[in-house]
Amino acid sequence: MNRFDDAEIAAVYKVIAERRDMRHFLPDPLDPALLERVLQAAHMAPSVGFMQPWRFIRITDTDLRLKMHALVEEERVNTAQALGEREDAFMRLKVEGIRDCGELLVVALMDRRDAHIFGRRTLPEMDLCSVACAIQNMWLAARAEGIGMGWVSLFDPLALSQLLRIPADAKPLAILCLGKVEAFYPRPMLELEGWAKRQSLHDLVSENTWCDGNSAVINQPIEGKRDA
Structure with missing residues (x-):
């Protein structure tokens, strides 16, 4: 009696299979109510010791968005150089949609995490796992709503923290691009x-x-x- 019906189960597996890490966006703004629903989905994620370690920063300042793009571009070049023989192939990839997406968010680990011991005494990284679960919830909710989301991890965490005035004992983990798309990729x-x-x-x-x-x-x- 705890089982969802067949159509609901199929929808869950469908959204998992069709989730995509998107890089190509339309600049149209998102409905604020839609953004609220996606963030609420993130906030419903499981977390170690119920510590809820996720923090979200919505980027609405255009100049700040451009500065973040510059940070990502700097790391993109550094990553390409570190890849050696795959440098040219990497540089041909589109790895972000920061300047194009309708909404830009930064997801960070909260500060003062050392106070939370439950579930973290031997595996302190479980707070990071909890934030990853929140981001996956967002991804699935966004896909079900028909909007794209891309997780950008090419940045220096310290530089981004300084730019956004994130506390020293917190840590940015993701730049999330969200927005309308022409189409979802048929495969990753x-x-x-x-x-x-x-x-x-x-x-x-x-x-x-x-x-x-x-x-x-x-x-x-x-x-x-x-x-x-």
């Missing part, structure tokens, strides 16, 4: 561009002990393997 953009391809799930799942992708122990459907 980096797959379409030949940068990488999705791995086989069965190469990434093992049973009881660690196995790498070349010696995965699962050679039959996951549901077909059970303890005796």
Whole structure:
């Protein structure tokens, strides 16, 4: 009796499968009520110890948006140089839509996180995992609403913190581009561009002990393997 109906279940799996990290946007503004719904979806995410470590900064100043774009462009060049033989291929990729998107947000880890011990004593990075869950909620909600979202991680966290006056013990994790799009990519953009391809799930799942992708122990459907 706790199960959703078939149409609702299908919708969940559909939005997961069709979520895309978008880079191409239309400049049209978003309805404030729509932005509120997407942010509320983020705020409904699970969090370690219910600490709710996400903080959102909405960027409405055009000059600030351009300064953020400059930070990303600087890191884009540095990343390209670090990639060595793939530098030229990387530089041909579109990696952000900061100047084009209808809404620009920065998501950061809260300050004073050390006060939260529940679930973080041995895995302090669980606060970061919690923020990632919030961002995924946003992504799925945005896709269901028919708007694109792109997660930009090419920036120096300290430089962005200084620009936005983020406290020293907080940390920006994402620049999020949200907005209307002409169309969603039929497959992930980096797959379409030949940068990488999705791995086989069965190469990434093992049973009881660690196995790498070349010696995965699962050679039959996951549901077909059970303890005796």
